Amino acid sequence: MTPTALNKATTILLALACEAASRLGAMGVLILPEGPMNWEAIAALGDGNRIMIAESSERHLKAITEAGMIAIEVDEATESAITERITLALIEAVANDQLTAGARVVVAYSGFEAETLDSITVVRLGEHLEQLSSRDLRALETSVPFETLKAVVDVAVEIGREGREGKTVGTLIVVGDVRNVLSRTRALGFDPFKGYKRKERNLRDPRVREAIKEIAQMDGGFIVGRDGTVESACRIIDAPNSGLTLPKGLGTRHWAAAAITNVTNALAVVVSQSTGTVRLFQKGEVILRIAPMQHARAMKWQDAETEPGPGRLDKTS
Numbered sequence: 147m148t149p150t151a152l153n154k155a156t157t158i159l160l161a162l163a164c165e166a167a168s169r170l171g172a173m174g175v176l177i178l179p180e181g182p183m184n185w186e187a188i189a190a191l192g193d194g195n196r197i198m199i200a201e202s203s204e205r206h207l208k209a210i211t212e213a214g215m216i217a218i219e220v221d222e223a224t225e226s227a228i229t230e231r232i233t234l235a236l237i238e239a240v241a242n243d244q245l246t247a248g249a250r251v252v253v254a255y256s257g258f259e260a261e262t263l264d265s266i267t268v269v270r271l272g273e274h275l276e277q278l279s280s281r282d283l284r285a286l287e288t289s290v291p292f293e294t295l296k297a298v299v300d301v302a303v304e305i306g307r308e309g310r311e312g313k314t315v316g317t318l319i320v321v322g323d324v325r326n327v328l329s330r331t332r333a334l335g336f337d338p339f340k341g342y343k344r345k346e347r348n349l350r351d352p353r354v355r356e357a358i359k360e361i362a363q364m365d366g367g368f369i370v371g372r373d374g375t376v377e378s379a380c381r382i383i384d385a386p387n388s389g390l391t392l393p394k395g396l397g398t399r400h401w402a403a404a405a406i407t408n409v410t411n412a413l414a415v416v417v418s419q420s421t422g423t424v425r426l427f428q429k430g431e432v433i434l435r436i437a438p439m440q441h442a443r444a445m446k447w448q449d450a451e452t453e454p455g456p457g458r459l460d461k462t463s
């Protein structure tokens with residue numbers, strides 16, 4: 147049941163969060179509630195601010211939208227540290243185009259008492275996503291091993307950032323479920339990887355990544371195995387788009403990625419030629435978007451063990 151009123155501390159904290167958002171020129175207020183709240187009352191407090199609420203229950207997601215706020219679907223609140231939960235909610239919001247890199251967001255959450263929103267933190271998304279960490283990728287729970295995913299995302303980000311010989315380059319890399327994927331694609335003629343031994347075709351090898359950057363200029367996509375072996379290149383995907391929806395402005399390359407991940411267990415990584423943005427697709431949807439602004443500089447990978455502690459999100463500048 148939805149509580150009838152917000153408690154006093156929550157009401158005051160939300161008013162402060164909204165005021166902070168207005169004064170800082172933030173893109174909105176993100177709330178991470180510990181349980182159901184009076185959504186109408188929260189919307190009324192919003193005072194013209196963009197209010198985003200991270201929730202797991204379908205019923206509450208619907209109620210949040212009906213109250214005129216933005217619902218961000220997240221997994222059920224676990225024992226994970228609050229910084230990790232904030233990270234996942236932000237990644238989801240960025241992936242759904244509800245927030246853009248560079249935006250500032252005020253986050254309100256229950257730091258001490260479950261039934262009260264008692265803490266505020268201010269996050270700058272550009273800075274935060276620049277530190278896209280191995281933990282963020284691990285949290286995506288894909289069927290592809292982390293080391294392979296990291297190598298593919300790295301090469302994609304480099305292609306988006308560098309292009310080739312002064313020209314922008316886009317590409318599509320489909321990873322995992324190789325047999326099914328191959329059966330739904332066709333060769334465009336020449337396969338540049340044909341004839342090479344398996345160990346000469348692994349994406350974790352820097353020479354192979356260089357070759358990928360060169361071949362990315364050609365039409366079609368790469369098919370990569372779970373272990374990082376490039377199985378084929380210059381393949382055209384032939385999978386149905388029916389029942390899929392994508393953000394406006396995405397063309398055939400992105401639709402092909404959505405379609406192939408919808409009918410197989412593969413993951414697809416797309417670099418947009420026009421914007422340099424890298425998107426990860428799974429089950430027909432964008433699950434992560436890495437905007438070009440953040441990869442204007444080299445992306446640093448960090449192991450969870452060596453990452454800065456919870457303070458890293460509290461960026462107020």
Ligand SMILES: Nc1ncnc2c1ncn2[C@@H]1O[C@H](COP(=O)(O)OP(=O)(O)OP(=O)(O)O)[C@@H](O)[C@H]1O
Nearest residue numbers: 316365366367382383397398399400402418419420
């Ligand atoms: N079904 C497909 N399978 C593999 N590659 C494809 C497919 N459809 C398009 N492509 C690739 O995408 C290129 C054209 O992409 P288009 O401009 O429509 O894509 P987009 O999604 O708008 O991405 P971009 O931002 O890169 O332009 C083609 O040259 C081709 O290499």
